Amino acid sequence: MNEVRVLTPVGMLGGGFPPETITRGLALGADVIAVDGGSTDSGPYYLGSGTAKTAAAAVARDLRLLLRAAATAGIPLIVGSCGTSGTDSGVDWVAGITRDILAEEGLDLRVATIYSEQQATALKDYLDRDRVRPLPPAGALDPETLESCTHIVGMMGHEPIVAALRAGAQVVLAGRATDTAIAAAVPLMAGLPAGPVWHAAKIVECGGQCTTNPRAGGVLATIDATGFTIEPLDPDAACTPESVAAHMLYETVNPYTMREPAGTIEVSQARYRALDDRRVRVEGSRFETAAQHTIKLEGARITGYETMSFTAIRDPHILGQITVWAALLRRMITEWVGGTLGLGPEDYACDIRLYGYDAVLEEIDPATGPPREVGVMLLVNAPDQATATAVAKVANPLMLHLPTPDMDYLPSLAFATSPAEVERGAAYEFVLQHAVDVDSPTELFRIHLPEAEHA
Amino acid sequence: MPETIADLAREVRSKNAGPFWITMEIFLRDDAGYALVADPAFLDTADIARLYRIDADTIAMFRIPELRVVKISFPRPVSQGSLRDRDIHAGQHHVPLAAFPLPSY
Numbered sequence: 001m002n003e004v005r006v007l008t009p010v011g012m013l014g015g016g017f018p019p020e021t022i023t024r025g026l027a028l029g030a031d032v033i034a035v036d037g038g039s040t041d042s043g044p045y046y047l048g049s050g051t052a053k054t055a056a057a058a059v060a061r062d063l064r065l066l067l068r069a070a071a072t073a074g075i076p077l078i079v080g081s082c083g084t085s086g087t088d089s090g091v092d093w094v095a096g097i098t099r100d101i102l103a104e105e106g107l108d109l110r111v112a113t114i115y116s117e118q119q120a121t122a123l124k125d126y127l128d129r130d131r132v133r134p135l136p137p138a139g140a141l142d143p144e145t146l147e148s149c150t151h152i153v154g155m156m157g158h159e160p161i162v163a164a165l166r167a168g169a170q171v172v173l174a175g176r177a178t179d180t181a182i183a184a185a186v187p188l189m190a191g192l193p194a195g196p197v198w199h200a201a202k203i204v205e206c207g208g209q210c211t212t213n214p215r216a217g218g219v220l221a222t223i224d225a226t227g228f229t230i231e232p233l234d235p236d237a238a239c240t241p242e243s244v245a246a247h248m249l250y251e252t253v254n255p256y257t258m259r260e261p262a263g264t265i266e267v268s269q270a271r272y273r274a275l276d277d278r279r280v281r282v283e284g285s286r287f288e289t290a291a292q293h294t295i296k297l298e299g300a301r302i303t304g305y306e307t308m309s310f311t312a313i314r315d316p317h318i319l320g321q322i323t324v325w326a327a328l329l330r331r332m333i334t335e336w337v338g339g340t341l342g343l344g345p346e347d348y349a350c351d352i353r354l355y356g357y358d359a360v361l362e363e364i365d366p367a368t369g370p371p372r373e374v375g376v377m378l379l380v381n382a383p384d385q386a387t388a389t390a391v392a393k394v395a396n397p398l399m400l401h402l403p404t405p406d407m408d409y410l411p412s413l414a415f416a417t418s419p420a421e422v423e424r425g426a427a428y429e430f431v432l433q434h435a436v437d438v439d440s441p442t443e444l445f446r447i448h449l450p451e452a453e454h455a
Numbered sequence: 456m457p458e459t460i461a462d463l464a465r466e467v468r469s470k471n472a473g474p475f476w477i478t479m480e481i482f483l484r485d486d487a488g489y490a491l492v493a494d495p496a497f498l499d500t501a502d503i504a505r506l507y508r509i510d511a512d513t514i515a516m517f518r519i520p521e522l523r524v525v526k527i528s529f530p531r532p533v534s535q536g537s538l539r540d541r542d543i544h545a546g547q548h549h550v551p552l553a554a555f556p557l558p559s560y
Contacts, residue, residue: 043536137530366554430474
């Protein structure tokens with residue numbers, strides 16, 4: 001093929017897009033639909049627990065439109081990072097939704113699933129063979145960290161997706177994949193040059209984010225031998241050289257280079273030129289193939305169990321010395337928890353946040369001045385839920401009645417809910433920022449493709 | 456009269472760049488504003504280190520004249536989603552940068 005048109009309807013499956021996005025993309029001759037199903041952006045909970053951020057109904061609404069389009073146009077549909085974090089449970093979740101829709105719609109498409117979850121024991125072999133590298137700002141990996149994870153995923157490049165398509169898949173539901181790999185797979189299969197392919201894949205990954213109206217819907221990238229052309233699918237939105245170039249800034253550490261499993265995207269020499277008032281031509285992007293293929297790992301583990309309590313203060317007298325009050329609250333909680341539960345600082349941790357005063361930025365907040373009201377959040381983390389809740393319950397009378405040191409009566413503060421305590425369950429943290437040297441781009445991934453029923 | 460970086464900018468924003476990094480961008484309105492903010496004598500890694508109470512050696516700064524953008528990236532001081540993380544998407548951390556005073560104020 002001399003050119004390949006990649007349709008990305010939205011930045012994340014389940015985010016929603018107007019049906020016209022698809023009609024217009026197909027009319028313009030889309031050769032593949034690629035959509036991301038996840039991200040680490042919303043925190044470690046989703047990977048740690050293996051559950052999705054998106055509602056099943058929202059994913060189903062988007063998938064129904066995409067599956068119909070893929071069947072109508074006879075083009076592949078590729079979904080990456082299924083179920084938010086790309087765990088095996090996330091892939092199975094999206095596969096189940098897909099199966100139901102195909103049955104309801106009477107569609108017959110071959111669906112491949114690609115699993116990217118990793119076992120700590122297998123990764124320890126790579127560690128033993130000195131094949132795991134830290135990525136900034138991480139240090140060396142120890143085996144205990146691998147063992148502590150509830151879920152570990154490897155981020156696939158385009159290669160497992162290409163393998164599934166070559167085997168006959170019409171729909172590919174991938175576990176954790178780089179945001180770019182899903183859009184890069186088909187143009188690379190067509191033999192188009194890696195520089196324009198990867199740069200285009202990076203530009204389309206967030207759907208309309210590279211346009212003048214990020215909420216308007218998706219984009220279409222046409223990749224050829226010398227570069228790519230990008231246009232929004234909403235006729236009222238526009239891509240400008242500035243809006244496209246600026247997308248390289250979005251959620252990237254470095255706006256000029258991005259590492260993929262197979263090499264590095266290099267766009268410092270890229271030129272962005274307006275073809276008309278809504279389409280942009282990009283040339284000069286390069287891709288430097290790496291000597292060593294690497295797979296980045298993501299892992300999350302449980303830090304403990306959390307209970308949250310929330311009260312609020314409106315009394316100007318207390319607000320006038322809110323930091324004194326908060327310091328007293330912290331000291332009293334420590335004393336009461338020690339006296340009542342026999343727990344010391346090593347047994348639990350508390351975070352006291354003064355929303356409306358400095359909760360978000362704390363000591364780096366440039367603003368000063370008295371707040372009008374303050375929401376006081378107490379977040380307790382302990383090795384088990386019962387302990388976390390017990391600490392929060394011991395703190396409850398303090399969060400209701402604690403005065404400032406100069407008051408000779410007990411105020412009653414404004415709890416937001418009854419009961420005041422909310423059990424948050426397990427809390428997680430990301431722990432892996434490491435890459436594995438692999439001999440084959442597909443060795444850490446498992447591709448499942450059922451035989452066609454009506455072959 | 457403009458008093459802070461925000462007054463010269465179309466947008467100042469911050470966001471996670473993966474679980475372990477924060478990145479921020481200042482989009483300046485015009486070339487004069489860009490020339491001022493992109494000048495290392497006005498804003499450099501030492502200033503960012505002071506604003507965010509982090510180590511200057513960990514900060515990467517990119518000055519991009521064709522977009523009139525100054526971009527700043529550094530490792531997340533608090534692990535994302537941990538007990539002490541009060542900004543899960545790091546989407547409000549641009550505020551100290553936006554409030555950075557211009558010279559002569």
